[in-house]
Amino acid sequence: MNSxxxxxxxxxxxAGALAAATLQKLMHAALSFAVTFVGIxxxxxxxxxxxxxxxxxxxxxxxxAVLIVFTILLTRRDVEKDRGFNWSGxxxxxxxxxxxxxxxxxxxxxxxVAPHVPALTVKRIGEALMTSYVWPLQCIGLLLTAALxxxxxxVMEEKR
Amino acid sequence: MTPTLGLFLIVSAGxxxxxxxxALSRRHAIFILIGIEMMLAAANINFIAFWRFSxxxxxxxxxxIAIFSIAISAAEAAVGLAMVIAVYRHxxxxxxxQLDQLKG
Numbered sequence: 001m002n003s004x005x006x007x008x009x010x011x012x013x014x015a016g017a018l019a020a021a022t023l024q025k026l027m028h029a030a031l032s033f034a035v036t037f038v039g040i041x042x043x044x045x046x047x048x049x050x051x052x053x054x055x056x057x058x059x060x061x062x063x064x065a066v067l068i069v070f071t072i073l074l075t076r077r078d079v080e081k082d083r084g085f086n087w088s089g090x091x092x093x094x095x096x097x098x099x100x101x102x103x104x105x106x107x108x109x110x111x112x113v114a115p116h117v118p119a120l121t122v123k124r125i126g127e128a129l130m131t132s133y134v135w136p137l138q139c140i141g142l143l144l145t146a147a148l149x150x151x152x153x154x155v156m157e158e159k160r
Numbered sequence: 161m162t163p164t165l166g167l168f169l170i171v172s173a174g175x176x177x178x179x180x181x182x183a184l185s186r187r188h189a190i191f192i193l194i195g196i197e198m199m200l201a202a203a204n205i206n207f208i209a210f211w212r213f214s215x216x217x218x219x220x221x222x223x224x225i226a227i228f229s230i231a232i233s234a235a236e237a238a239v240g241l242a243m244v245i246a247v248y249r250h251x252x253x254x255x256x257x258q259l260d261q262l263k264g
Contacts, residue, residue: 002162003162003163006163006167010167010171013171013175014171014174014175014178017174017175017178017179017198018178020178020182020194020198021178021179021181021182021186021191021194021195021198026188026190026191029191029194030190030194033194033197033198036175036198036201037201040175040201040204040205043168043171043205043208044205044208044226047168047208047209047212048212049208049211049212049222049223049226051223051227052204052208052223052226052227052230055227055230056201056204056230059230059231059234060197060201060234063234064197064234064237067237067238067241068190068193068194068237068241071190071241071244071245072190074245074248075190075244075245075248075254086184086185086186086187087185088184088185089180089181089183089184089185090181090185092180092181092184093177093178093180093181093184093185094177096176096177096180097173097174097176097177100169100170100173100176100177101170101173104166104169104170104173105166105170107166110164110165110166110169111164111165111166112164112165112213113162113164113213114162114165114212114213115213115215120220120223124220125220125223125224125227128220128224129224129227133224136224136228140228140231140232143231143232143235144231144234144235146235147235147236147238147239148238150239150242151238151239151241151242152242154239154242154243154245154246155242155245155246
């Protein structure tokens, strides 16, 4: 595991997230959201979970970011003015980050280095999904179907 | 020097806090959804990091949890954005401060 790669990916991810949280233009924020998820997928590659990283890129940048852009375009007449910014949220976020960082730094058992192991192949993931995780997989399929139908019903034009 | 587990957790805590900032301080409903997605992704980084640094990463347990969590958050994003569009149709706004009809 490379520390230079770690620093670059961390800066990219956090800068993208900060831009997505604070930019005033909606479309710029949606594009920064996509950059953030590129960084998160790079973290997954760095940690040896290549399948999850690819799935994250396909789902978030391919589907969710495009969905967000479509929603922004469909609600565009809602003009951006007099929005303001709630500064108490900043204080709460800083307090949460401080508490989490303090407790992580205080815990001695977290300063370990990753053990060397053979890479996790897609074949093993597929075998596990089809044997010991087959019930959760079916439940996820049911959930996704229900979410698809629910989203369609929510945006359907109402009959008058 | 290679990155330790604590560094990954600190980056993930930073991502979570930025998501919390977006969810708490923006008034636009789409931004709140973006913040929630970022917080879920930070949790996924934690799952993968704990799996990779565990003594036996041969069992793909953390990877499985991350895959299922990504699927659930994708469903949540689809329903959430559909709700934003439905609310916009009724009230002509996506500002969550103006959606106060249930306020006593």
